[in-house]
Amino acid sequence: MAGVSGCLKYSMFFFNFLFWICGTLILALAIWVRVSKDGKEIVASGDNGTDPFIAVNILIAVGAIIMVLGFLGCCGAVKESRCMLLLFFIGLLLILFLQVAAGILGATFKSESSRLLNETLHENAKLLTQSTEEAKKFQDAMISFQTEFKCCGLVEGAEDWGQNFKYAQESCECPNMTESQCSPYQGFNVNKQTCLSLIKDLVEKNIIIVIGVAFGLAVIEILGLVFSMVLYCQIGSK
Structure with a gap:
């Protein structure tokens, strides 16, 4: 045996x-x-x-x-x-x-999750113009993200910040002077790329x-x- x-x-x-x-x-x-x-x-x-x-x-x-x-x-x-x-x-x-x-x-549910993520980010873009405690926490997180990944705003760029742009101005500033990466906003050169596409790319890479x-x-x-x-x-x- x-x-x-x-x-x-x-x-x-x-x-x-x-x-x-x-x-x-x-x-x-x-x-x-x-x-x-x-x-x-x-x-x-x-x-x-x-x-x-x-x-x-x-x-x-x-x-x-x-x-x-x-x-x-x-x-x-x-x-x-x-x-x-x-x-x-x-x-x-x-x-x-x-x-x-x-x-x-x-x-x-991949397509459904992508749609939900897109809707959530569009909804969160409204927090950038608000002054509530919840909005402040989200704005701090966005400023850190913008500084690290060289982007500005979520959907419409710097316009997403509205009257709060002065708080995010430094994180939105574009270090390059090329038109392809920068755009003028309220007398400053800001990053043209929005953070929405970068967040989606990060989620897809992590998946x-x-x-x-x-x-x-x-x-x-x-x-x-x-x-x-x-x-x-x-x-x-x-």
């Missing part, structure tokens, strides 16, 4: 040990953010009206699931436990299915990065499924 491949067995153990360490780090970081004073201040500083701890709670769940799967994979490989390997296989397969489902939903990471994880998960099932079959045929 065929024996269990030592190379496959310890490769499976090493892979899942790294998997378990990643889960432990994610869980520890998420718990620290959730319970520590400094962590709460970091999360609260980015509050945009929704529960700031939703993402942290999701990370806690993800870290815990990865830890459990890593533990099952390690113990299943070392102890040659078919039960643990089967549980590891089922858990990893469910995660893979969820990733595929999320990818399909993301592709289906591509997320898709790339998800694809890489899917490849690793498929390898984990194959190795665990091969080891499962080898143990059964001893």
Whole structure:
């Protein structure tokens, strides 16, 4: 009867040990953010009206699931436990299915999400002319964005700022004198490019990065499924 491949067995153990360490780090970081004073201040500083701890709670769940799967994979490989390997296989397969489902939903609603983003940015452009507390926070964020990415306004350029232009004047100023990049406004040369297109480009680039990471994880998960099932079959045929 065929024996269990030592190379496959310890490769499976090493892979899942790294998997378990990643889960432990994610869980520890998420718990620290959730319970520590400094962590709460970091999360609260980015509050945009929704529960700031939703993402942290999701990370806690993800870290815990990865830890459990890593533990099952390690113990299943070392102890040659078919039960643990089967549980590891089922858990990893469910995660893979969820990733595929999320990818399909993301592709289906891509145009809808693009439309919602466009509508949200057009609506937020109105905050640039207001003087409420909410508007001030958004204006500060826009000034930082304009300074970093050399743009001005959201939709109509510098005109979006209205009477508040004096607060954003420095961040809107165009360092170049070429007509293709600058345009005159109230006696100043300002960046002609609006921030709307840059924000859309950044969102699209981040989506591509997320898709790339998800694809890489899917490849690793498929390898984990194959190795665990091969080891499962080898143990059964001893």
